[in-house]
Every structure is written in C-alpha cells, then in structure tokens.
Amino acid sequence: MRNVKIINSVLLDHGICREDLLGRSRLTQLVEARKDAACRLSDAGYSRGMIARFLKRDHHTIVYYLDGRVQQMKNEKDRNRSPLYWLEPHVRQAVQEAAACEGVPVRDIIARWVADRAGWESAQKVRAA
Numbered sequence: 298m299r300n301v302k303i304i305n306s307v308l309l310d311h312g313i314c315r316e317d318l319l320g321r322s323r324l325t326q327l328v329e330a331r332k333d334a335a336c337r338l339s340d341a342g343y344s345r346g347m348i349a350r351f352l353k354r355d356h357h358t359i360v361y362y363l364d365g366r367v368q369q370m371k372n373e374k375d376r377n378r379s380p381l382y383w384l385e386p387h388v389r390q391a392v393q394e395a396a397a398c399e400g401v402p403v404r405d406i407i408a409r410w411v412a413d414r415a416g417w418e419s420a421q422k423v424r425a426a
Contacts, residue, residue: 300343303338307337392410
C-alpha cells in the first residue's frame with residue numbers, strides 16, 4: 298500500500314481531495330498534482346501501466362506526464378550549461394585560452410566580448426545615420 302501513502306502525500310502537498318485527483322477536470326492545479334503523483338510513483342518503482350490504473354488515466358497520459366518531466370529536466374540542464382556549450386569548437390578553444398591567460402572565468406571573457414560587440418554595433422548604427 299505504498300502507493301496509497303504516495304497518493305495521500307500528493308493530496309496533502311497540493312491541497313486537493315482524492316476525487317479531484319482522480320476526476321476528469323483539466324484545471325492546471327489538478328493536472329500538476331497528477332503529474333506530481335505520476336512522477337513520485339514512477340520514482341518509487343511503479344510501472345507506467347500501474348500508475349495509469351492508480352490515477353484512473355490512460356497509459357498514454359502517464360507517458361506524456363513522465364516524458365514531460367524528462368524534457369523539462371533536459372531544458373533545465375541546457376539552461377544551466379556553461380556558455381561555452383553554445384560556441385563553435387574553435388571559438389570555445391580561443392575563449393578558454395584567453396581565460397586561462399588572464400586568469401579569469403570563461404564567463405568574464407564572454408561577457409566582455411558581448412559588451413564590446415554591442416558597443417561596436419551601436420557605433421556602426423550612429424555612423425550609418
């Protein structure tokens with residue numbers, strides 16, 4: 298009955314009742330609670346089919362909930378990556394070498410480059426006008 302404890306925990310955390318969690322409403326608050334329940338049950342080792350039965354949902358809905366979590370984690374990982382991740386390999390190497398030479402973090406080199414480039418572009422616009 299570990300699943301009951303997980304479901305009860307979700308109900309308490311989201312401040313909803315069991316009927317709402319298992320009902321048909323698509324209110325954002327309820328959908329988020331269902332996603333949370335699906336994730337917790339999955340983390341506890343329950344299969345997607347079992348989770349679907351517990352939450353009275355179609356198996357594909359559970360797949361959507363759990364795949365959404367994976368996509369969200371990937372997006373967060375990409376956002377938290379070093380700015381070097383987005384640079385071409387030869388530019389990445391040049392930035393790393395400049396940072397090592399100056400003894401500063403890579404982000405300082407990139408921030409300086411962006412500021413210099415913005416200043417240059419502003420100056421070009423003024424000259425063109």
